[in-house]
Amino acid sequence: MHKKIMHIFVIQFRLMKNSQLYKGSLNTIIMKLLEEQGRMYGYEITQKVKEITKGELNITEGALYPALHKLEAEGLLDVEVEKVDNRLRKYYKLTEKGTTETVNRLAELEEFIKNMQTIVNPKLSY
């Protein structure tokens, strides 16, 4: 019983960490990971992000899957369905267009980070 309650708290704690700041960065994260890893499936992406951020960022399925579908619809991703251990996996990879676009988005992200650091810490920015 105690164990169950504690587990609920742990889940709560993790979700609370997802502040509004991450809003808008999911697409860039997905594309960067695909650029780096070649190809990945949805669930794998959630685990990878959790690992990289030491559990601080948990991408929810309700955000991830629609995002992947949209990127595919925009021609930025290609998908290949595979059956592993009798379970479906949808592997995504960048198209040529997606690779080009990834460069742009990463540049935007760098600018964003730079601007935010300038705002937060004006002393350090010169």
Place this chain on the structure above:
Amino acid sequence: MHKKIMHIFVIQFRLMKNSQLYKGSLNTIIMKLLEEQGRMYGYEITQKVKEITKGELNITEGALYPALHKLEAEGLLDVEVEKVDNRLRKYYKLTEKGTTETVNRLAELEEFIKNMQTIVNPKLSY
């Protein structure tokens, strides 16, 4: 005529720079500036951000004013109305609660930036 068309392009260019990445960071930006400057009015905030980011980030009025109203409603900001040159100005400053909350949000922002950098540039993060 040429001048007018060019002006339209300039406006377009600037707005295009506002990528989705900034979504969710407006409150933190406002609070940080108020912590630093003591008190500011809305229009002043838009100009300050434009100046700091060298024109890369333009806070729209449709986002700013509702955000200020909400922060005030949450008890994080106090407002004082003043008339300068026959025009209204609403000066905002952090409440005690707002000052405390600003510390938390800045910490969250630092974590966010760190996580994003780790994702974008995994080599540099150890």
Place this chain on the structure above:
DNA sequence: TTCTTATGCATAACATTCTTAAGTATTTTT
């Protein structure tokens, strides 16, 4: 062996944040 957790994907309802656009009003610049 049965219940739970993990793996794997999908989507609908709702919340939040922001863009776009329109409105009001005064002052300064062209």
Place this chain on the structure above:
DNA sequence: AAAAATACTTAAGAATGTTATGCATAAGAA
């Protein structure tokens, strides 16, 4: 005199994400 800048407001809609639910199989714990 017209346009741009200053200064604030708010409504409609877009974009993004959370929460919740559903389905299905595999692996692990009780």
